[in-house]
Amino acid sequence: MPRPTSFGKDTGLQLRMTFTMFLLGLIYVILIVALLGAGVNGVTVALIAGGLAVFQLFGSDKLALRAMGAREVSPAEAPELHAMIDRLCVQADLPKPRVAVANTRMPNAFALGRSPKSATVCATTGIMELLSPAELEGVLAHELTHVANRDVLVMTLAGFFATIAAYVVQFGFFFGGGGDDDDNPSFMVLFLVSIGVYIVSFFLMQALSRYREFAADRGAAMITGRPSALASALMRIASGMQRIPQQDLRATQELAAFYIFPPGAGKAIGGLFATHPPMEKRIAALQRLEAQLQGAA
């Protein structure tokens, strides 16, 4: 008997993500053709970038943790956090990741590691103080979904050729700029193609990252069954519940008239550069999930 599910599919998100990855692949093919056209040095660059990507995958965890001032904690040191993650791991069918805590007031959480087995989930002391247990659970489930989706691996691989393009561009600036003897036309083409690839892939990567954030929000809602708790956590993190306004309506209206652009008008352009989707969209997506769950949609 096919059992009903409490959440529907989000086909649109899957389509957008797949399309973005297709575009990334397409411009990478252009880069590869250009590299091959320019001759051997392209292969050398690919090898260097490959080595760096491997290092990034295998060695960057500890560096990142140290950069954040985070420290792995034992169950005895952080019993609540461990117990919460234990339960979420059972629900998400994941092996237990390492658990780290960063001692900073900034409310934040992140996940590291190329595979679920080598993953680390880190929360700051700030976020643990700020959020209620249900909200914190939503945030941790979001991070665990990143782990389950292997987002670190996917984004590193997706960025692999962008890295190559960046190296070619830098190489061109350092060595091609001299221009004393014979100008190599094929290198000139490669240089220009690389700049193009670098720019386009940058925007595509940012878009991909935003889609994966939506996917992680969605996954978190499925694990906890409480989309609204995550939405509330997001609002609280985004500077003290400012989305549900505390200020009197009459006090806010006039000021907006003095701006050249209404507040928030620049967002369409700024959005292209963002790695995270805007808060409103994430909350709207979570509210749709809550509506599905309540059987209203």
Added chain:
Amino acid sequence: MGLFDILTGKRKVKRPAESRLFAMSTAAITLEMSLGLRSGGRAAIVFQPLATADFGSIVGDMEEVLRGTGGDTGTRIDKTDDSFGYRWMILSDDDFEDLVVGINVVSQALEDGGYGERILCAVFAFRDEHDQPVYWIYNYKRGAFYPFVPAGGEQRRDSERELRLKAQIGRELPVEEELERWFPLWGIPI
């Protein structure tokens, strides 16, 4: 999860594996006869209560069924919510078989209602010869049991004992093979 699912970040909460819950009915006899573990007469099923109307009515109906059959079998039902927001349905019955059946009634009702993925686990309480608690936890998503022996004191577990139990029970019980999935449950109320 397939490669395409990883690439598109598709995430489904895993549904319960094929139920091997009833393996506990026979294993309990071995546990008592050869390992000296007596049933504590209590078992619990732990799930996330969702704040939706139909979830409430499913749980309500399920409780009614349980109380109905409990009249015949003598199973008592209690419930309590823990600090993590999970609900514990606690069944008490001296007949171990009735406990397993009762737990199955709860999980079946949740699954039929479409909320199977909300179940965290089932817990069976045993007592050893020194009257210390030994728990067997059933992970629905994995379809496997694992032992959990609190060692007294803050967040301490007797891993040696747990590993020995796994070896002793052998093939009679489907035991979780990956040790990193032997998740502890502190403060079990049974």
